Amino acid sequence: MNGPAADAGLDTLLADIDAARSQGLAAIAAASTTDELAHTESGLFGRKSVLGRIKQGFGSLPVEMRATAGRALNEAQQELRAAYANAADELAAAARRTQLQQEWLDLTETPPGPARGHLHLVTQTTERLEDVFVGMGFTVSEGPQAETDWYNFEALNLPAAHPARSMWDTLYLDLGERTELGDGEGGEASNVVLRTHTSPVQIRVMESQPPPIYTICPGRVFRRDTADASHMPVFHQIEGLVVDRGISFADLAGTLEEFTSAYFGKAISSRLRPSYFPFTEPSAEFDITCVICGGAGCQTCQRTGWIELGGCGMVHPNVLANCGIDFEEWTGFAFGFGIDRLALMRHGIDDLRDMYTNDIRFLSQF
Amino acid sequence: MKVLLSWLREFAPIEGDPAELADHLSDLGMAVEEMRVLPPLDGxxxxxxxxxxxxxxxxxxxxxxxxxxxxxxxxxxxxxxxxxxxxxxxxxxxxxxxxxxxxxxxxxxxxxxxxxxxxxxxxxxxxxxxxxxxxxxxxxxxxxxxxxxxxxxxxxGLAGDVLYDLEVNPNRPDAMSVAGVARDLAARLGVPFGVPAPVVSETGEDISTVASVEIIDPDLCGRFGVRVIRDVSIGQSPLWMQLRLVLCGMRPINSVVDVSNYVMLELGTPNHTYDLALVPDGHLGTRRSAGGERLVTLDGTEREMLRGDGLIVDRDDRPIGISGVMGGENTEISDSTTAVLLELAWWDRLSISRTSQRLGLRSEASIRFERGTDHELVPVALDRFCELLDRVTPGGVSVCSGRLDGRGDLPTAARVRVRPARMSHLLGRPFSADELRGLLDPIGLRCAVLEDDADGTLEVMIPSFRPDVATETDVAEEVARHYGYGRLGRTVPRSPEPGRLTPTQRLRRDLRRVLVGAGLSEAMPNPFLAPDAVRRAGIDGVEPVRLLNPLATEESVLRPSLLPGLLAAAAYNTSHRNQSVSLFEIGVVFGSPSARSASDELPTETEHLGAIWAGGAVVDAVRMWDLICHAFGLDASLKNSADLDGMHPVRAAEVMLGDQPIGVVGEVDPVVCERHGLDERCGWLQLDVESLLSAAAGAADRPYQVVSTYPSSDTDLAFAVSDSVQASHVRDTLQAAGGRELRSVALFDIYRGDQLASDTRSLAYRLRLQADDRTLTDEQVAEIRQRCIDAVERTHGAVLR
Incomplete structure (x- = not known):
């Protein structure tokens, strides 16, 4: 079959396909929800849809028309499917957007959750100090808080009845059996004390390990002091000890300077002044640039520009000898200062006692 | 120690800016605590x-x-x-x-x-x-x-004068005098120093006819010098002398006392005056007390002597003074005194120190004797006293001719060998023998070069005014002082080993951070307790270490547990409206003295962790223990225990590492809380830190357990279990029965109620099963499940629900 009738039939068919395509697109565009869109699906793509029925009629078409019409139908179907998929995506996205919009939250409404705790300032300061010295090649040594008279005094070149013992107000322990001090008149002195400094740890280190020794001894110490703004009967100290061949006073000065700038910053430097301690010779007082005024002079440093940090010196030959170290072969230096005071200085705390109330309003600031 | 610049200048031509002089004094180890320039006040x-x-x-x-x-x-x-x-x-x-x-x-x-x-x-x-x-x-x-x-x-003569207040170290007896300070400063400035020789015109009879000295204990008294001065009239000392004394911190009394103090300040030689008329035959003896003797001292107090105390006694062995500490009232100078017996002695340092400390009599004199006075100055100071008293007494005095000079044991003049190489080594800078000599000679440490010594070793004669200098190292300090501490170099020695923390120290830091991360803050309660604080915290059977000399009864024993301190800290917070604090402490506790072994001199010290949850529940404490175990790779376990110290009678457990108890967890006994003013319930955890951290160190390098890539399957089991069976034991049984393929056991439900017997509860566990090398079949899962059921039923008398 050929001729104008056939051509007219093809034109009608193509027009039908095109109309179905247009209607389909309109139906897709009209769907405003995913559900509405789903309702259009069978009308667009099912066997009973317009295009479905046209396709079913293809069997009766002449061969030469079938190819042309088939191509048109496929194109229309593809276009509709694409439009449908596109619309489905857009409607789904819009639906999600709408849903999320409904999930609005004021994040500032959040009630506080679990808080982290806080390390005590003394711990924080001790760890900072340890870290600086570990970086300088030191180990950290520990020892008992209750000590014998030997470790706390005698081995440190402070024999019984040495007048310099009065430099420390010592707390003695009652362990049941009382031991008189060497002078025979003391009567109630005991042989065991609460260590008045961490120096006994130095003795224990020197007794137990051969030089070279580079160590620090941080820890709790005790004095028979009434608590006030700058004294506590229980406080914390850090001491350092170096014993090696050829150690000199210049090594002491250099080590303290290195520590000072590492801990306090480059702007702060150190100086040594002659002093006296029974366990060191030469002995020195260890000052640093006033951290408040930077050395210009202020109330804190009594206008000197310097603040006293601690004591130091070359380990006394008697101390080395007491630990079985040959002081001709080995020399050493030691230094010590308070940890608590550094914490006060860093945070501008006026009263040492505040640090030991254990008030959470204090603890949680740091 | 206060010194006036004008007084220093009587010994050396010291010139210069007062502030610069102050810097020199500080740098020499005599720290200037205060400097005051006296204004000229021309108006x-x-x-x-x-x-x-x-x-x-x-x-x-x-x-x-x-x-x-x-x-x-x-x-x-x-x-x-x-x-x-x-x-x-x-x-x-x-x-x-x-x-x-x-x-x-x-x-x-x-x-x-x-x-x-x-x-x-x-x-x-x-x-x-x-x-x-x-x-x-x-x-x-x-x-x-x-x-x-x-x-x-x-x-x-005071316009523009400078008053320095010096801090003098205990090892500088020489600096306890104007002359000694002048010597040090003159050496630093490079100007000559000298003590002018006093001029005494002796117009009285020979001293041996009116006075005598006997040293009975030579180890007590090394030298005992005496002068006798007649025609004394007690009056006021002249204004210049009074003012010097006042400016240097002493109170003018009368001419004799003022001269006595003046000589002490000037030369560092304390001295004592007796009314000659009150001392029979002018005889002074000195000996140690046998104990029990009594004497009324100048301050009007009766003192009882102990054995060994130094005494001055008269002809009849009657005590008339305490050596070097204070004179007796019975021979005191009075307004009617006309003849003075002057004592200027050198005493054994330790004897003076002990007696003055025991009597609580620390005077300007005893402080100087304790540190060590210069025995060679005895005749000079005697004469200086006479010279000054003659000068300040209108019409002068009459000094008996001659001095008495009793001798006991004196320290021998030390000679110290000083090697320039050793000095250089100790001070970190090369010092030649000449340089050393240049620094030491001016402060009276006379140096001689040893003959035939290629190393330039010096022999240094230690002067009597520097008893503190006895060794080569002591000399090194003098060299460093006068060279200037600040001028010595600065070098940094390096340890041959790298610096590090020990495993325990690192893990202790980790432990603190686990606690802080879980919301606890670190407290540092007082380690001293009141004697009843231990019992108040519910801890029985512990006899805490007592202090022999506590400051206060409330702080008279050492804590045997961290519980009392943390309870007090929690109570402090609660009373300040800081409710529900959770605090921890890592600190040492002290064992009973009786508990230590015979060979231990020291009480046992154990490092504990204590943690308290005010207003918290026991579950907080248990979870903390789980968290710690998890952090350190340890297996947590607990053993329910009744009647633990300070704990709720039936809400506490022992904390176990393996079968070793290392602590306590539970709720603090509410009665104990109430005693501490805590109206909240408190959770408590206490651990032995050393045991914990050594286990943690052992677990630190635990090997990796391969994560299986095969599917896992979960199965739930609920058992009716008697309350007498600890839930953790059921779990342990499941774990053991499940074997390798049982990856985790989680208790997810606990039920008590009508459907169960009254002393029974239902424990529901979720078991996750998984193999490393295959997918478990349904049969295998069923078999493991059955093994678990059988084990729990058999071991604990439980019934699967």
Missing amino acids: VVVARVAGLRPHPEADRIQLVDVDVPGTTGEGTDGALQVCCGAFNMAEGDLVPLATVGTTMPGGLEIGERRLRGQLSQGMCCSAAELGLGDDAEGIMILPREFELGVPLMSQL
Whole structure:
């Protein structure tokens, strides 16, 4: 079959396909929800849809028309499917957007959750100090808080009845059996004390390990002091000890300077002044640039520009000898200062006692 | 120790800016605590009291007419009229007058003003107002020979003088005297130093006819010098002497006492005076007490001697003084004294130290004797005393000829070998023998080069005024001091080993951070407790270590547990409206003295972790223990235990590592909480840190467990279990029965109720099963499940629900 009738039939068919395509697109565009869109699906793509029925009629078409019409139908179907998929995506996205919009939250409404705790300032300061010295090649040594008279005094070149013992107000322990001090008149002195400094740890280190020794001894110490703004009967100290061949006073000065700038910053430097301690010779007082005024002079440093940090010196030959170290072969230096005071200085705390109330309003600031 | 620059200059020509001199003093180890330059006060002149009149309008003020040459004022006969609140002067007295326009040391500016209608043309001054001591009671009355109209301070020789307050270290007995400070400073400045020889004209009889000395215990008294001075009249010492004493912190008493103190300050030689008439035969002996002797000292207190205390005794062995500490009332100088027996001794340092400390009598004298005085100065100081007393006594005194000089055991003059190489090694800078000598000679450490010694070794003679210098190392300090600590170099030695924390130290830091991360804050309670605090915390059977000399009873024992301290800390917070704090502490606790072994001198110290949850539940504490175990790779386990110290009777467990108890977890006994003023319930965890961390160190390098890539399957089991069976034991049984393929056991439900017997609860566990090398089949899962059921039923008498 050929001729104008056939051509007219093809034109009608193509027009039908095109109309179905247009209607389909309109139906897709009209769907405003995913559900509405789903309702259009069978009308667009099912066997009973317009295009479905046209396709079913293809069997009766002449061969030469079938190819042309088939191509048109496929194109229309593809276009509709694409439009449908596109619309489905857009409607789904819009639906999600709408849903999320409904999930609005004021994040500032959040009630506080679990808080982290806080390390005590003394711990924080001790760890900072340890870290600086570990970086300088030191180990950290520990020892008992209750000590014998030997470790706390005698081995440190402070024999019984040495007048310099009065430099420390010592707390003695009652362990049941009382031991008189060497002078025979003391009567109630005991042989065991609460260590008045961490120096006994130095003795224990020197007794137990051969030089070279580079160590620090941080820890709790005790004095028979009434608590006030700058004294506590229980406080914390850090001491350092170096014993090696050829150690000199210049090594002491250099080590303290290195520590000072590492801990306090480059702007702060150190100086040594002659002093006296029974366990060191030469002995020195260890000052640093006033951290408040930077050395210009202020109330804190009594206008000197310097603040006293601690004591130091070359380990006394008697101390080395007491630990079985040959002081001709080995020399050493030691230094010590308070940890608590550094914490006060860093945070501008006026009263040492505040640090030991254990008030959470204090603890949680740091 | 206070020194006046003008006094220092009597021993050495010290010049220079006062502040620079202060820096030198500090750098030499005599830290200047305060420096005061005395102002010239040119406006304060010497004036004569011409008349005294009452103030017409005021009782407490009088009108003083004062004459000052070259001035005319509103007072009687053209004198200046001054209103004055003091009444101690008389007509004819010379007084300091601050003229109009003068600025006083305290900043007060003197102006012409009216007081209750009367003109005041200046101010009559007290010593305190002039900065010359504490005496603010009355107007200073000046010596008659002072020149009218001339500025007072320059007449006193004090204008521009400098007062230094020095901190002297205990090893510097030499610096406890004006002369000693001058010696050190002169050496630093490179100027000559010398102690002028006193001049004494001996006009009295030979001393041996009136006095004698006996040293009975030579180890107590090394030297005992005596002079006898007659024709003494006790009066006031001259103003210049009084002012020096006042400025140096001593109170003028009378001429004899003032001279005594003056000599002590100047030469560092304490001395004592007796009324010769009260000492039979002028005999002084010295010995140690056998104990029990009594003596009333100068302060009016009766003292009882202990064995070994040093005494001065008279001819009849009667105590008349405590050696080096304080004299006796029975031989005291009085206004009627005319002959003085002067003692200048050298005492054993330790004896003085012990006696003065025991008696609580620390005087300027005992402080100097304790540190060590210069025995070679004994004759010089005796003579200086006589010279000064002669000078300050109107008409002079008569000094008996000769001195008594008793000798006991004196330290032998030390000679110290000093190797330049050793000095260089110790101080970190090369020092030649010549350099050393240049530093040491000026401070009296005389150096001689050893003959035939290629190393330049010096032999240093240690002078008697430096008993603290006894070894080569001591000399090194002197070298360093005079070279200047700041001029020695700075080098940094390096350890051959890298610095590090020990595993325990690192893990202890980790432990703190686990606790902090879980919301606990670190407290540091007082380790001292009141004796009943231990019992109040519910801890029985522990006898805490007691302090022999506590500051207060509330702080008289060492804590045997962290519980009392943390309870107190929690209570402090609660009482300050900081509710529900959770605190921890890592600290040492002390064992009972009786618990230590016979060979231990020291009480046992154990490091504990204590943690408290105020207003918290026992579950907080248990979870913390789980968290710690998890953090350190340990297996947590607990053993329910009744009646643990301080704990709720049935809400506590022992914390176990394997079968080793290392602590306690639970709820604090509410009765204990109440005793501490805590109305909240408290959770508690206590661990032995050493045990914990050594286990943690052991687990630190635990090997990796391969994560299986095969599917896992979960199965739930619920058992009815008697309350007498600890839930963790059921779990352990499941774990053991499940074997390798049982990856986790989680207790997810606990039920008590009608469907169960009253002492039984349902425990529901979720088991996750998984193999490393295959997918478990349904049969295999079923088999493992059955094994678990059988084991729990068999072991615990439980029933699967």
